Amino acid sequence: MRSTATADRVRLTVHHVEEKSLIKRFRLTVLVEDSVPAEGKLKGLKSEHGLSILIEISKPKFSLLMDTGRSPSVVLQNMNVLNVDLNAINAMFLSHGHYDHTGGLLELLRLLRRPIPVVGHPEIFNPKYKLDPYLKYIGLPFKRSQIESVGGRLVLARNPVTLMGGVSTTGEVERVTSYEETRGFWTVKNERFVRDPMRDDQALILKVDGKGLAVISGCAHSGIINIINQAKRLMGTAKVYAVIGGFHLTGASEEVIRSTIKDLEQADPEIVCPCHCTGSKAVREMVKRFGDRCRPLKTGDTLEL
Ligand SMILES: [Zn+2]
Numbered sequence: 264m265r266s267t268a269t270a271d272r273v274r275l276t277v278h279h280v281e282e283k284s285l286i287k288r289f290r291l292t293v294l295v296e297d298s299v300p301a302e303g304k305l306k307g308l309k310s311e312h313g314l315s316i317l318i319e320i321s322k323p324k325f326s327l328l329m330d331t332g333r334s335p336s337v338v339l340q341n342m343n344v345l346n347v348d349l350n351a352i353n354a355m356f357l358s359h360g361h362y363d364h365t366g367g368l369l370e371l372l373r374l375l376r377r378p379i380p381v382v383g384h385p386e387i388f389n390p391k392y393k394l395d396p397y398l399k400y401i402g403l404p405f406k407r408s409q410i411e412s413v414g415g416r417l418v419l420a421r422n423p424v425t426l427m428g429g430v431s432t433t434g435e436v437e438r439v440t441s442y443e444e445t446r447g448f449w450t451v452k453n454e455r456f457v458r459d460p461m462r463d464d465q466a467l468i469l470k471v472d473g474k475g476l477a478v479i480s481g482c483a484h485s486g487i488i489n490i491i492n493q494a495k496r497l498m499g500t501a502k503v504y505a506v507i508g509g510f511h512l513t514g515a516s517e518e519v520i521r522s523t524i525k526d527l528e529q530a531d532p533e534i535v536c537p538c539h540c541t542g543s544k545a546v547r548e549m550v551k552r553f554g555d556r557c558r559p560l561k562t563g564d565t566l567e568l
């Protein structure tokens with residue numbers, strides 16, 4: 264049973280059409296992140312534990328919201344401060360089903376008042392828990408029917424979803440590295456309380472003309488190196504331009520951090536932008552190794568790539 268399921272998952276990946284389209288460039292804005300923005304430049308920005316990133320492509324004009332933070336009030340307040348037009352958003356992508364990435368979704372859709380695609384893995388709706396230190400619910404704070412009732416047109420797929428030429432989700436990420444493990448999460452399956460492998464964890468890939476792949480992860484619960492490898496396979500290129508997002512190394516052992524950074528160096532990205540759940544220890548190590556190429560992100564930061 265188990266090996267058949269694994270084989271099916273692998274097939275999903277291997278049989279994806281190689282993505283030949285490219286985008287010229289894109290702009291990324293961090294709408295919500297854990298760290299408090301530097302005082303002064305943008306008054307009124309709020310931060311909270313969570314992530315929401317806006318990706319804007321100019322030709323053809325496409326505006327994608329990846330994750331929605333934890334609280335509607337925070338993402339909306341920051342959109343206001345950053346002059347982001349909610350009505351310009353064409354689609355949303357949920358990197359996984361944790362509350363800190365999905366909490367703003369319902370309110371944003373309600374205010375948008377126009378049906379748009381909401382892309383994610385079918386298991387984003389699975390029950391999600393952690394023991395910290397007691398049993399806590401950490402999944403989506405609303406039901407599928409609520410999302411649909413406010414115009415969310417759910418695109419729930421295990422395989423990669425093309426958002427436009429040169430922009431795709433990873434689909435379910437193949438777990439290959441020996442040191443990247445998904446730990447600390449629980450779910451209920453077949454009436455049993457079991458460990459949650461977070462199969463719904465995905466990332467976004469942009470194939471940038473002349474530069475290579477930009478990989479944007481939410482929490483990288485499937486492992487940032489596994490994600491990068493999957494992106495290379497899917498998009499048919501080994502050139503990695505940028506690695507951005509939460510790398511989930513908070514509380515990781517020295518050895519896991521070391522192995523991750525070693526393989527990240529091997530991938531040789533021009534830019535590394537850790538944030539959210541990467542953890543200060545891992546970020547410090549990355550700054551040490553990558554120097555100027557490492558630019559940790561905070562709420563309100565923008566990148567033109
Ligand atoms: Zn998460």
Ligand SMILES: [Zn+2]
Nearest residue numbers: 361363482540
């Ligand atoms: Zn998170």
